[in-house]
Amino acid sequence: MTRRSPTDFPSLRAIPFIATKTGGGVTRLLTDRQRQELATLSTRMNVSSRGIVYRMGGPAASLFICADGAFKSYRDLPSGRRRVAAFLFADDLFGLAQAGKYVNTVQAIMPSTCYRIPMESLTAVLRHDAELEFHFLCKVTHELRESQRRSFIIGRRSAAGRIAMFLHMLENNNAPEVTPDVIPLPMSRSDIANYVGLSPEAMSRATGQLTRDGIIKFEGAHAVRILDRERYDRLANEF
Amino acid sequence: MTRRSPTDFPSLRAIPFIATKTGGGVTRLLTDRQRQELATLSTRMNVSSRGIVYRMGGPAASLFICADGAFKSYRDLPSGRRRVAAFLFADDLFGLAQAGKYVNTVQAIMPSTCYRIPMESLTAVLRHDAELEFHFLCKVTHELRESQRRSFIIGRRSAAGRIAMFLHMLENNNAPEVTPDVIPLPMSRSDIANYVGLSPEAMSRATGQLTRDGIIKFEGAHAVRILDRERYDRLANEF
DNA sequence: CGTCATTTTGAGGTATTTCAACGAAGGTGG
DNA sequence: CCACCTTCGTTGAAATACCTCAAAATGACG
Numbered sequence: 001m002t003r004r005s006p007t008d009f010p011s012l013r014a015i016p017f018i019a020t021k022t023g024g025g026v027t028r029l030l031t032d033r034q035r036q037e038l039a040t041l042s043t044r045m046n047v048s049s050r051g052i053v054y055r056m057g058g059p060a061a062s063l064f065i066c067a068d069g070a071f072k073s074y075r076d077l078p079s080g081r082r083r084v085a086a087f088l089f090a091d092d093l094f095g096l097a098q099a100g101k102y103v104n105t106v107q108a109i110m111p112s113t114c115y116r117i118p119m120e121s122l123t124a125v126l127r128h129d130a131e132l133e134f135h136f137l138c139k140v141t142h143e144l145r146e147s148q149r150r151s152f153i154i155g156r157r158s159a160a161g162r163i164a165m166f167l168h169m170l171e172n173n174n175a176p177e178v179t180p181d182v183i184p185l186p187m188s189r190s191d192i193a194n195y196v197g198l199s200p201e202a203m204s205r206a207t208g209q210l211t212r213d214g215i216i217k218f219e220g221a222h223a224v225r226i227l228d229r230e231r232y233d234r235l236a237n238e239f
Numbered sequence: 240m241t242r243r244s245p246t247d248f249p250s251l252r253a254i255p256f257i258a259t260k261t262g263g264g265v266t267r268l269l270t271d272r273q274r275q276e277l278a279t280l281s282t283r284m285n286v287s288s289r290g291i292v293y294r295m296g297g298p299a300a301s302l303f304i305c306a307d308g309a310f311k312s313y314r315d316l317p318s319g320r321r322r323v324a325a326f327l328f329a330d331d332l333f334g335l336a337q338a339g340k341y342v343n344t345v346q347a348i349m350p351s352t353c354y355r356i357p358m359e360s361l362t363a364v365l366r367h368d369a370e371l372e373f374h375f376l377c378k379v380t381h382e383l384r385e386s387q388r389r390s391f392i393i394g395r396r397s398a399a400g401r402i403a404m405f406l407h408m409l410e411n412n413n414a415p416e417v418t419p420d421v422i423p424l425p426m427s428r429s430d431i432a433n434y435v436g437l438s439p440e441a442m443s444r445a446t447g448q449l450t451r452d453g454i455i456k457f458e459g460a461h462a463v464r465i466l467d468r469e470r471y472d473r474l475a476n477e478f
Numbered sequence: 479c480g481t482c483a484t485t486t487t488g489a490g491g492t493a494t495t496t497c498a499a500c501g502a503a504g505g506t507g508g
Numbered sequence: 509c510c511a512c513c514t515t516c517g518t519t520g521a522a523a524t525a526c527c528t529c530a531a532a533a534t535g536a537c538g
Contacts, residue, residue: 075391077478083394085387096380103384123373130369134362137372140379141335145342147386148324152314154393155322155436157527159494189517197394202494204518221503221517239316396495398526428485441526443486460484460535 034132038065041122042115047071047108053094056105060097062116066090069112070186073104074194084195086147087187089174093139109187146173154197156239159206162196164235167216167224181226182219250274250304250330273371277304280361281354286310286347292333295344299336301355305329308351309425312343313433323434325386326426328413332378348426385412393436395478398445401435403474406455406463420465421458 030038044067047053053064056075071088085104088094094106126133146169153165171183185192193203210216215228215235226232250269269277283306286292292303295314310327324343327333333345365372385408392404410422424431432442449455454467454474465471 078476079478081478083391085390096383098384103387126373126376127369130366130372133369133372133376134365137365137376137379140376140383144335144379144383144386145337147383147390148342151324151386151390151393152322154390157493188515199495200517201496201519205494208518237317239318239320396525438527439485440487440528444526447486 030132030135034129034135037125037129037132038115038117041125042117045114045116047112047114049108049111051108051112053106053108053114054102056102058102060095060100060102060119062118063093063095063122064106065115065117066092066094067113067115069114070109071106071112071114072109072187072191073106075104082194083197084191086143086150087170087191087195093136093143096140109191150195152239159198159202160210161235161239162198163192163203163206163210164215164232165239166192166196167226167232168236181229183224183226185222185224269371269374273368273374276364276368276371277354277356280364281356284353284355286351286353288347288350290347290351292345292347292353293341295341297341299334299339299341299358301357302332302334302361303345304354304356305331305333306352306354308347308349308353310345310347310351310353311426311430312345314343321433322436323430325382325389326409326430326434332375332382335379348430389434391478398437398441399449400474400478401437402431402442402445402449403454403471404478405431405435406465406471407475420468422463422465424461424463 042065045053047069053071054060054062066088068090071092071094072084073086073088073094074082074084076082086094087109088106095102097103126136149169153162153169156162156165167183170185174184187195189203189207190200193200196203198206207216207218211218213228213231215226215231217225217227219225281304284292286308292310293299293301305327307329310331310333311323312325312327312333313321313323315321325333326348327345334341336342365375388408392401392408395401395404406422409424413423426434428442428446429439432439435442437445446455446457450457452467452470454465454470456464456466458464
């Protein structure tokens with residue numbers, strides 16, 4: 001789960017929305033200068049497991065960049081239900097607010113660290129550093145696509161299909177796996193259920209089905225192994 | 240549906256993610272200088288109803304800004320189903336690509352116009368105009384939130400609830416209504432169904448129910464009137 | 479005014495949700 | 509180190525809501 005950048009400075013990572021001439025899906029990284037620029041603005045924060053970074057409705061004073069670990073961004077609904085809007089991993093951005101208020105609550109799902117950047121100073125810097133700002137633009141664009149992908153997941157009928165798609169998304173968006181075919185799952189099952197829009201029971205039944213079919217296999221509570229990649233891919237894409 | 244800016248130059252509109260001192264939900268607008276800057280880069284395009292702006296998978300050479308009318312961004316799935324990812328109105332941005340390819344197809348749902356901006360020149364300009372770029376950042380952030388809201392809509396169980404939420408979204412995101420309590424619906428019912436993740440039949444039954452309950456009333460094919468705002472709001476928010 | 483697409487209506491099938499209860503796991507304190 | 513407790517995950521059975529298929533009615537457009 002730890003995929004740190006060379007130095008302990010903030011970094012952003014995103015697929016550029018323009019084609020790069022320097023080869024395929026190359027990721028854009030910040031230059032050292034930019035990382036230091038961000039570092040001077042930011043405070044490194046350690047958050048214990050289940051620690052809350054901010055709550056929905058609170059004044060949005062800062063933007064955050066996940067440095068290490070994982071967070072979930074969620075919202076509790078009047079009905080008592082909870083919707084997870086996103087899972088956040090290293091280099092992900094969070095805290096984008098609406099009219100000065102946070103729209104979601106963000107909580108660490110494991111001991112994590114993040115950078116906290118005061119909005120005021122960040123916008124001031126961005127206003128004169130277009131190059132740095134461009135990275136933020138790429139990053140937010142990336143998160144927009146991610147969010148659209150999530151809509152597709154939720155739109156699926158089949159529970160097993162949603163889960164396959166979710167795993168697919170985790171596999172593609174994060175670091176190349178340490179162990180091939182093994183996907184780390186730092187979050188709880190019910191968090192996943194809340195993310196893909198299923199009840200915990202339906203989630204459980206669907207994973208049970210996938211396991212019985214020999215498509216996946218859980219390795220402990222926080223990892224899945226893909227046993228039958230062909231059927232797994234087909235499930236995730238057939239839609 | 241026409242909410243043009245004073246001049247015929249491109250404009251962006253978004254709720255700022257920082258609190259404004261100049262009062263509540265004020266929208267950020269481009270300065271005249273910035274609009275002209277964009278105008279020199281862009282080509283104004285008239286698109287007839289059902290005209291395709293670009294297709295998914297095609298090379299993403301340009302970014303677009305909706306000037307007038309309305310578009311839908313959608314994706315046809317292997318299963319033959321279609322998912323509408325977003326409806327785009329005046330000042331909305333579209334054409335953000337992934338690795339140089341468009342991810343959705345965009346089609347006008349009425350005679351519309353948009354600005355076409357070559358990616359290359361846009362990024363070149365953004366790199367030296369941080370202020371302009373900041374507007375794009377706000378805008379993309381705005382669309383990210385919109386997309387998250389859509390996930391919430393799709394996540395709802397009740398068809399009537401999804402529709403209420405959808406109408407709520409249209410009502411809040413677009414221009415103040417010409418006629419109070421009347422929401423224009425430029426898109427077809429099945430487009431809406433594809434957006435909220437329902438079959439056309441379920442959509443029809445749900446709107447029928449809402450109508451029978453005296454909550455809404457269709458005025459022609461392209462407008463709804465809210466008859467019972469209290470129950471309508473409750474439906475959209477109870478979730 | 480005719481044709482075609484969209485929308486509506488009907489009946490049956492199927493998936494998930496719900497409610498309830500059991501089992502397992504993790505954390506805490508004695 | 510063990511016992512307790514709380515949270516999370518699983519399983520079962522019934523209910524609900526949407527989906528599918530098929531066909532009629534409405535509406536749009538040339």
